[in-house]
Amino acid sequence: MEHIEANDAFLVKSYIDGNEQSLSILINRHQHRIYSFIFSKVFDKDVAEDIFQDTFIKVIRTLKRGKYNEEGKFLPWVMRIAHNLVIDHFRKNKRMPKFENSGDFNIFSVLSDSGLNAEKQIIKDQIENDVKELIKELPEDQLEVLVMRIYKNMSFKEISERTGVSINTALGRMRYALINLRKVIDKHNLVLTN
Amino acid sequence: MAKLYSASPEKVTKMTPxxxxxxxxxxxxxxxxxxxxxxxxxxxxLN
Structure with missing residues (x-):
């Protein structure tokens, strides 16, 4: 009876002192809140089960290592661990998207439309037009190299032959063209991202 | 005695692992x- 009435701090201390029964009481007391919290985030019973287990493995290891700092906040501490593990779970899934198998095969889960949609296409066209206008502000020699390299897709060797300068000079002009283009963009306060 | 027409509430199961x-x-x-x-x-x- 004393154990049922005992508060978390007492049970934690008793567990650290070697009373395994205390852990059982703590888990039974808080399992519903912790499990529902995890489930409310992941909406999958198996995943929630896994995260619940990992949460308490972490709790057990921390308590046994004597790293737990008793401040009378056992449940908030466990909830925080669960919360962090939920975040880890979503991060992991983002890196490695899960193939959802709901019975029917859905081709769009493996194929995605990498093309731009109408809005993005318009933005892209606008940006390209803006850039075409901006490069007109560059010095003539830099503009020449940049146009040949980017719009005419020529190699620096070809550019150097066409303009009659060395490859290194062409490379240098290209570099300054880009530096100056950035300055022009800054000057006009433009954001050229899609 | 009058009949009760309201549906009995669904049993709420506590979510536990x-x-x-x-x-x-x-x-x-x-x-x-x-x-x-x-x-x-x-x-x-030590298992």
């Missing part, structure tokens, strides 16, 4: 031993 999970945790806790040597903690699982 499986018994196996709890048992695993309790067994894990019993098996885990942490020894500290030269301020370094060493974990061993």
């Amino acid at each position: 499986k018994k196996e999970t709890i048992d695993f945790l309790l067994n894990y806790s019993k098996a885990l031993k942490v020894e500290t040597y030269n301020k370094m903690p060493f974990e061993s699982i």
Whole structure:
């Protein structure tokens, strides 16, 4: 009876002192809140089960290592661990998207439309037009190299032959063209991202 | 006596993890031993 009435701090201390029964009481007391919290985030019973287990493995290891700092906040501490593990779970899934198998095969889960949609296409066209206008502000020699390299897709060797300068000079002009283009963009306060 | 036409409320089941999970945790806790040597903690699982 004393154990049922005992508060978390007492049970934690008793567990650290070697009373395994205390852990059982703590888990039974808080399992519903912790499990529902995890489930409310992941909406999958198996995943929630896994995260619940990992949460308490972490709790057990921390308590046994004597790293737990008793401040009378056992449940908030466990909830925080669960919360962090939920975040880890979503991060992991983002890196490695899960193939959802709901019975029917859905081709769009493996194929995605990498093309731009109408809005993005318009933005892209606008940006390209803006850039075409901006490069007109560059010095003539830099503009020449940049146009040949980017719009005419020529190699620096070809550019150097066409303009009659060395490859290194062409490379240098290209570099300054880009530096100056950035300055022009800054000057006009433009954001050229899609 | 008047009939009750209202549907009986659905039984609300508390969301709890499986018994196996709890048992695993309790067994894990019993098996885990942490020894500290030269301020370094060493974990061993004695199953």
